[in-house]
């Protein structure tokens with residue numbers, strides 16, 4: 001595709017997972033807009049470095065059979081998966097077996113790995129200075145730190161604790177409000193055998209107190225906010241695409257809307273956050289060094305916006321489809337023109 | 342603070358000449374309502390509920406309460422003090438494709454070369470939905486081979502229509518659906534009964550797989566009824582109906598002789614696939630001439646409450662001389678609000694809820710312009 005000199009190449013890093021349907025849509029739009037792109041499937045492909053000339057600021061990269069000049073890359077979109085440069089595989093015993101010991105071979109392989117990482121961080125650093133969506137080096141944020149910054153900026157956040165003993169839990173239970181517990185990092189999501197496990201949010205009152213050890217691993221406990229509705233807001237290049245989620249009518253979804261029922265699906269409707277909240281969320285996203293992100297908020301029974309969390313490489317299809325936002329087209333247009341339309 | 346009672350944005354109210362409907366896009370349901378309830382919904386979207394109630398004579402309160410209860414019970418409305426934070430769905434329908442659905446007739450006795458050419462071209466155009474009508478009887482083994490061949494192409498969903506044969510049973514046909522997940526509907530036409538077996542276990546990208554036995558013949562398959570009906574009351578269908586012709590937009594048909602048309606029931610040909618490619622044919626003048634005829638531009642339909650959930654037809658119309666004439670196969674008169682013939686109505690009846698409601702008599706007008 002890039003045999004000759006090609007300019008304005010869009011690089012897309014992605015994974016083949018169930019969530020890639022949105023990716024396909026964006027790629028269809030890029031085809032339709034006749035914008036050339038190169039898709040790196042991070043599950044099984046790597047870019048590799050062909051040549052670098054520091055003085056002339058030239059970097060030539062290879063993807064399968066084609067090579068391209070970094071200067072010709074017009075935009076980059078990172079969407080999940082590991083990003084690194086291809087490394088030739090060495091067998092430690094073969095490298096230097098005739099001269100040195102196998103231990104030295106192992107050291108040498110480790111050393112080559114470090115070389116490679118130095119090169120990769122330089123090259124990808126340059127690549128992600130181009131107009132880009134998401135950043136492979138900022139795919140996760142520290143939830144606790146985010147809550148702290150949100151609070152500083154003036155967003156309301158639910159009371160949050162890390163508790164490590166049943167005594168502390170009992171003290172909290174003495175208070176009037178309800179509490180929930182969830183992962184401080186990310187909920188576990190895995191398939192073992194034929195079962196799919198998805199770590200959701202649980203109500204503290206539902207956890208049998210006799211099951212709790214006296215001391216346990218510090219666990220994130222948060223005040224349960226009684227909600228009128230939840231808000232999912234996707235921020236793309238300073239624009240907000242928000243959605244209200246009504247799930248209150250059905251008890252099964254009260255704590256976490258992802259556990260929805262089929263018969264009476266929740267309502268997902270377009271939403272417009274007040275300017276003041278959007279401005280605060282924008283400040284938060286800038287402080288975290290992100291340019292896109294998906295926010296979770298609650299509109300409480302007390303008519304307050306409570307900030308819950310931000311997801312840096314946020315799911316946007318789940319907002320785009322029910323709200324008819326056409327984010328897949330916007331994303332493609334942005335990659336082509338680098339402007340929001 | 343004053344409370345508003347407003348419809349969720351995914352519930353679309355449509356007013357007809359005598360009656361109205363609310364289409365619940367998320368739950369794929371259409372409710373028939375009196376026009377006075379439609380008018381009330383519009384007033385409620387612009388005024389606090391107390392203010393609206395204040396304009397209604399006390400004698401009408403029971404009807405008003407009945408209306409509100411109807412909306413609440415079906416979870417069509419919610420209450421808020423900030424209606425400005427709940428914008429309507431943007432009316433937009435776009436796809437990065439020239440063709441999104443195709444109806445291809447295949448005469449297997451002539452070999453499969455024509456079918457292969459057609460499918461290759463459709464794949465290149467990135468057509469999403471394919472309906473294939475096999476005209477010749479074939480054995481289970483032959484059917485399996487064709488199903489496997491079709492599955493190799495990049496279509497999102499496929500409906501495969503085959504003449505019924507006694508050897509076609511649930512047991513012999515289900516494995517075909519199981520092994521070819523792209524085939525959403527396997528339709529056995531000229532069958533002895535009308536029956537549908539749904540396989541919840543094997544999902545296609547578009548939903549569950551179905552095995553249909555239908556008594557009607559190959560000619561009636563032209564409208565892709567089974568496939569299209571699945572889209573009724575969906576966001577995609579309603580948005581397309583508002584902006585495009587919901588049947589002919591991005592559609593192409595290739596018959597068993599290779600003739601390319603917009604729709605198999607239309608006479609106008611745009612070339613033969615042996616000489617003209619599909620992408621050339623669709624760019625010929627006139628191929629897309631009906632694509633912009635929305636229901637709002639069709640006589641009678643434009644006054645009908647079903648106009649955004651009802652599949653249009655331009656091939657069979659009441660007055661063939663008038664391009665904006667009403668579809669022939671419709672037994673509904675929106676000016677009377679009555680069906681003359683249920684069997685010929687193009688709507689999926691099951692999805693419509695009828696609920697006897699009195700009309701609300703409003704003496705005063707609510708002033709909405711302030």
Ligand code: SF4
Nearest residue numbers: 642645648651671673
């Ligand atoms: S075809 Fe009949 S039911 Fe459909 S919109 Fe027109 S008048 Fe209404």
